[in-house]
Amino acid sequence: MDARDHRAYLKSQIALKGLPSISLTLNIPGYPKSNPTVKTFFDYCLRDFNYFLKAQLVNLFDVESVELSDEAGDFYLVPCNPGNLTLDEIKRHCESFEQTHPLGRFIDADLNDAHGNTVSSGKSKICFFCLEREAIECRRENAHKPEELRAFMFPKMEDFSRQQYENKIVKKLSSLALQAILAEISLSPKPGLVDKFSSGSHSDMNYQTFLSSTSAIFPYFSELVLAGFNFEDNNLLRALPLIRRIGLRMETAMNESTRNVNTQKGIIFLMGLALFSCGKLFSQGERFNIIEFRAILLGICRNLVRNELKESSPAGISHGIDIFLSYGYGGARAEAESGFETVFKYGLPKLEGVAQLTDQPLIECFLAIAANNMDTNILYRRNYEVLTQFQNLCKTALGNFTDQNYCAVIDYCKAENISPGGSADLLAVTIFVWSVLNTKIL
Ligand SMILES: [Zn+2]
Structure with missing residues (x-):
């Protein structure tokens, strides 16, 4: 037949x-x-x-x-x-x-x-x-002639399919980034940080403030993915102003929604880079690959610390610059320049083999990050000794996870009035990467 x-x-x-x-x-x-x-x-x-x-x-x-x-x-x-x-x-x-x-x-x-x-x-x-x-x-x-017709039709079909693919990628990655941010905010209890039940060491923000600012910045996620998807310049350094331009608009949206409380400046920067890089990666192929993802990040953020901290304006311009001048730690910029080293070296291994996110692996993931991250939020509020002590308590809780050891971290943050916001941002990025690795994107 x-x-x-x-x-x-x-x-x-x-x-x-x-x-x-x-x-x-x-x-x-x-x-x-x-x-x-x-x-x-x-x-x-x-x-x-x-x-x-x-x-x-x-x-x-x-x-x-x-x-x-x-x-x-x-x-x-x-x-x-x-x-x-x-x-x-x-x-x-x-x-x-x-x-x-x-x-x-x-x-x-x-x-x-x-x-x-x-x-x-x-x-x-x-x-x-x-x-x-x-x-x-x-x-x-x-x-x-059939050849004439085919030459007319096939490029149109390819363009259409590419557009459909792009739409799918944009929606999926935006959704995963939103989920990662909400998962981090909702994880409770957390030491010093805002969670569902406590405002931690913050007097000017609470869980609802984070929901507001997350909702305010979410509409820009698709722009970040699209910008990466359509970025064709061989010089990745030229991507940074594009990402920053979207990021600045996100900061304005955040400030409008929180009445100028800085809830998410760090995550805007880090997730902005992650979404752009993922967009670029998925424009090249249909699979997520850690090495290629990090290569894009490294290309975008080459010499970021030198350009923006070492050779930048004098003290008083931003927390990041002040901390760098005092301690030599580059915070989120250094993390970005390293291709999210803390995320891949300490955070992600804690979520390996996890099929569905639950609180326990997320808390351990957070502790692994916090034990190793030179969190500039803590340095800015306090000093090097307090950060070291905090890291040691995280290590202890990680090595022997008991309620008592975890409570010791929470109590210490309360007593010292510190909040490891930088580590929380890295947890959100880790969750995002885990989701991209563990979700059917197409
Ligand atoms: Zn005809």
Whole structure:
């Protein structure tokens, strides 16, 4: 049985059950009828077609649908139950899908009645290539060479699929970054930090303040991913001003939502870099790879500490500069310049093998980060000795996790009025990386 006979047979099998069926195919001139470009485009069309029909309340028997790719090309067939709809109405929905899809002229969405016969609306289509004559005439007379038609169609299909892929990546990565930030904020109890039940060592912010500022900065996540996805300059250093420009707008949004309380300046910087780098990475391929991700980060942040701290303005401009001048620690900038070394060396290993996030591994992950991070938030509020003591308590709790040892960290932060905000930011970034590694992105 050849491919066309096989399709007719499948339609007749559905007709035997007394049901109409809907099919989706592409108009591909010449041979082969399918290739990776065509198949990817077909898959995106099929997904949209399904949503389109279901939104019009067309009842499809999904479980009995057939999808195949053979010498006649890509093909989808599904039985449907007209329910309250007439066949004419369903046919109009199929036509409407073709007409509203950006490349609908390449698509054939057909309806077959309960006898297996194609339902025609009697309307003719204009040839998508010459836009002059009826498609059926051009086809009958072979008016256009198949190679010409294919050269016209395939780049359009590729652009469409690329756009769909980009949309998916942007939505998915933005969502994972939001989830990571919310997971960090919600983790409770945390030493010195704002959590669900306590404002820690902060008098000007609480859990709700963080929800406000997170909501305020979230709409910019997609911009960061897109900027990375579309960044084509070989010199990654030129990415930094782009990221910073979006970051500054995020800071304004944060300040507006918190009445100028700095809840998330650190995470805006770090997650901004992470989202941009991920966007760039996924524009190059469909898989996340730690080495490539870090290579992009390293490229963007090369000499960041030297450029912005060592050779920058005098004291008093920012906390980061003051701490660098006093202690020589570069804070979030140094972490970025190292390609998130703390995240990959101390944080991520604690989430290895974790299938679903729960509080315990997240607390251990936080302790591992905090025990090793020269947290400039603590240095700014207090001094080197307090930071060292805090790190030692984190190490003890990590080595022997008991309520008592963890409470000792919490109590110490309370007594010294410190908040390891830098480590909290790195926890959020670690959760993000873990999510990207452990989630089906496409
Ligand atoms: Zn034509």
